[in-house]
Amino acid sequence: MDKYGDYLYSFALYRIQDDTTAQDLVQETLVGALKSKKNFKGQSSEKTWLTSILKYKIIDVIRKKYREPVLEEIDFESTFLDDHFDARGKWKTGPAKWESNPENLLEQKSFLDIVKKCIQELPKRQAMALTLREFEGETTQAICKVLNITTTNCWVILHRARSLMRYCIEANWLKKRE
Amino acid sequence: MINHWIFNCKDISRLISRSMDQKLPLGIRLGIKFHLMMCDLCLRYKKQLELISKSMSKIETDRQDNYPTAHLPDQAKKEIKKALGF
Numbered sequence: 001m002d003k004y005g006d007y008l009y010s011f012a013l014y015r016i017q018d019d020t021t022a023q024d025l026v027q028e029t030l031v032g033a034l035k036s037k038k039n040f041k042g043q044s045s046e047k048t049w050l051t052s053i054l055k056y057k058i059i060d061v062i063r064k065k066y067r068e069p070v071l072e073e074i075d076f077e078s079t080f081l082d083d084h085f086d087a088r089g090k091w092k093t094g095p096a097k098w099e100s101n102p103e104n105l106l107e108q109k110s111f112l113d114i115v116k117k118c119i120q121e122l123p124k125r126q127a128m129a130l131t132l133r134e135f136e137g138e139t140t141q142a143i144c145k146v147l148n149i150t151t152t153n154c155w156v157i158l159h160r161a162r163s164l165m166r167y168c169i170e171a172n173w174l175k176k177r178e
Numbered sequence: 179m180i181n182h183w184i185f186n187c188k189d190i191s192r193l194i195s196r197s198m199d200q201k202l203p204l205g206i207r208l209g210i211k212f213h214l215m216m217c218d219l220c221l222r223y224k225k226q227l228e229l230i231s232k233s234m235s236k237i238e239t240d241r242q243d244n245y246p247t248a249h250l251p252d253q254a255k256k257e258i259k260k261a262l263g264f
Contacts, residue, residue: 085187
């Protein structure tokens, strides 16, 4: 508990953004781990094992929270996406150039800060889908289950999330360079 | 199959995202490739999405190296210890 408490708490807090729930999850994880101690075979480190238990508990919480579809959110975004293309599906202005060597951007803290900020500005459901995909490496099937949506909707949500992210990063990054 | 050669930019932007989540059929992949050979804007779009994905992986790795960032309140610690029977 003293060894991993803060680590597990940070892990949960970042993903749930609610301190009471995060504390409860840490408790459930540790109690659960103590009960199923014999299942721990030492193939992974103790820390990895505890983290994986916590992860399942977090996904459960998210699943309950996002069960209800949020329709107005989806309507709003589809208009946003359509705005980028003309009637024949061609770019109106198109993506701007960010840097001659984009790999350099990965090393710039100011760029990564913009990425972080843009994740937070995404509509909640999109942020959840994209972070599960990119941070946790979950498959689309797993994400569909968590958000309780069809696979097709999942692809649509991820597409919108990436498109909004790209737009948000571009707007903030170009402004910063001016 | 012929239809795959006439994707427009809007289709391509959707398919680029899709290709990051699943393996697309060969015909569609060729259609995307063909479009990207002629369309600099879509190629830029693709590279930027890949960069965003890489940035997010980097943020996640950096963050894992930087735990712990939050501390359990003492009261919560006490309660958890009680629940654990310590």
